[in-house]
Amino acid sequence: MENIYDNETFFYKYSQMDRSQKGLTGAGEWPTLQKLLPDFKEKTVLDLGCGYGWHCLYAAKYGAKNVTGVDLSKKMLTVAKQKTKEYPVHYLQADIATISFPADSFDIVMSSLAIHYVADFASLIANIKSYLKPEGILLFSVEHPAFTAEGSEDWYYDDNGNILHYPLDHYFTEGLRKTNFLGEKVVKYHRTLTTYLQTLLKNDFTLLDVVEPLPPKDRWHEDGMKEELRRPMMLLIKAQKN
């Protein structure tokens, strides 16, 4: 099946988003994520679902010895490769759910908004555990379980198009959701907060931080930002392998 990010129309719409045009500063969660980042100096880093490679570039600029970005999308990787030519970053076109590396390959594994595309979170975490070094850091963001539960990822509106509320339903029914993202049907996977956290604990990770980011205060006046204060959209988790 074609990765939606390689679909011509979807890829174009994604390229018009603030986070694609402006990079990390165009992403509402960036100030929160940035505070959670570990020290990259002399570290080996893996970015799962790296997209345009913004996070890879950041890690390299802040001293990472070696950065590997993995993504399924050829189109996303083509853009990423142009950005990081002068840095110790290389890219692999592969499925983050199944890709494997030798044991203890990385000091840091990060992933921004890609893991909700993976069906089997338990086996992903078992894989990550196998190639992350002891005391290595796993830092990832996903769409928040309250955001993904019902499936439409859209508000309920009144007859005049005003927002009424955001639907939360089927929370405990984990699995596939056919959502509407940028006007296209996109398959994602919903899991409960308990699953995200307990899977890490069961795999012997220590939780270092869990954050539901708000947009930065200086952007609250922008169109659409007021709504972002009405329901969580993202979940950031930082954990350490024991």
Ligand SMILES: C[S@@+](CC[C@H](N)C(=O)[O-])C[C@H]1O[C@@H](n2cnc3c(N)ncnc32)[C@H](O)[C@@H]1O
């Ligand atoms: C929302 S974008 C995020 C990109 C980037 N991490 C960022 O935050 O700017 C999600 C990315 O995950 C990639 N992706 C989705 N499922 C994947 C999978 N199973 N394996 C590898 N990459 C995947 C998509 O191709 C896309 O580039």
